[in-house]
Amino acid sequence: MLLLNKxxxxxxxxxxxxxxxxxxxxxFLGALRPLDDAIAQRNTDCDSALNQQQSSAGExxxxxxxxxxxxxxxxxxxxxPDVLRGNPGMSEIVRRLGILADATGLVLNELTPGExxxxxxxxxxxxxxxxxxxxxxxxGFVKALQDKLPYVRVLSMTIENSPQGGxxxxxxxxxxxxxxxx
Numbered sequence: 001m002l003l004l005n006k007x008x009x010x011x012x013x014x015x016x017x018x019x020x021x022x023x024x025x026x027x028f029l030g031a032l033r034p035l036d037d038a039i040a041q042r043n044t045d046c047d048s049a050l051n052q053q054q055s056s057a058g059e060x061x062x063x064x065x066x067x068x069x070x071x072x073x074x075x076x077x078x079x080x081p082d083v084l085r086g087n088p089g090m091s092e093i094v095r096r097l098g099i100l101a102d103a104t105g106l107v108l109n110e111l112t113p114g115e116x117x118x119x120x121x122x123x124x125x126x127x128x129x130x131x132x133x134x135x136x137x138x139x140g141f142v143k144a145l146q147d148k149l150p151y152v153r154v155l156s157m158t159i160e161n162s163p164q165g166g167x168x169x170x171x172x173x174x175x176x177x178x179x180x181x182x
Contacts, residue, residue, distance in 0.1 A: 097129065100148065111128070153179075
């Protein structure tokens with residue numbers, strides 16, 4: 001086949017150029033395009049790894065802060081005294097309450113224990129005290145509770161004038177939250 005009436009050598013050259021063009025296109029589509037896709041996938045993977053690394057770095061900083069806070073709290077906790085360590089138990093607490101009432105000039109008329117609740121590390125209950133005396137002695141009793149019995153907390157306190165013996169005497173009802181060893 002002659003194109004434009006040229007010698008056959010030109011036809012061979014055109015066929016050769018055509019074959020080379022097909023080979024080049026095939027190479028591009030068969031080899032270079034998958035390489036481009038692989039490079040694009042690798043770039044996507046690198047971007048996601050970089051994002052993950054940045055988020056991991058943020059998480060690591062947050063965890064380092066948590067670890068610092070935990071060390072700080074552990075240090076503060078180690079300096080906190082264990083108030084239940086020296087706690088003598090319920091019977092001794094009741095005895096000491098009677099001694100405190102006598103020492104502050106009050107009369108302990110009634111002591112009513114509540115139901116004992118047990119937790120993993122300690123037990124606790126509510127004691128209701130009925131005391132009689134004058135108001136300054138009541139204040140002294142509450143102050144002595146705070147100073148001498150750190151494992152006893154005042155939940156509520158009601159003071160009323162006593163109908164006996166004049167206006168200086170009063171009656172107090174005190175609810176105490178008492179903690180003691182299990």
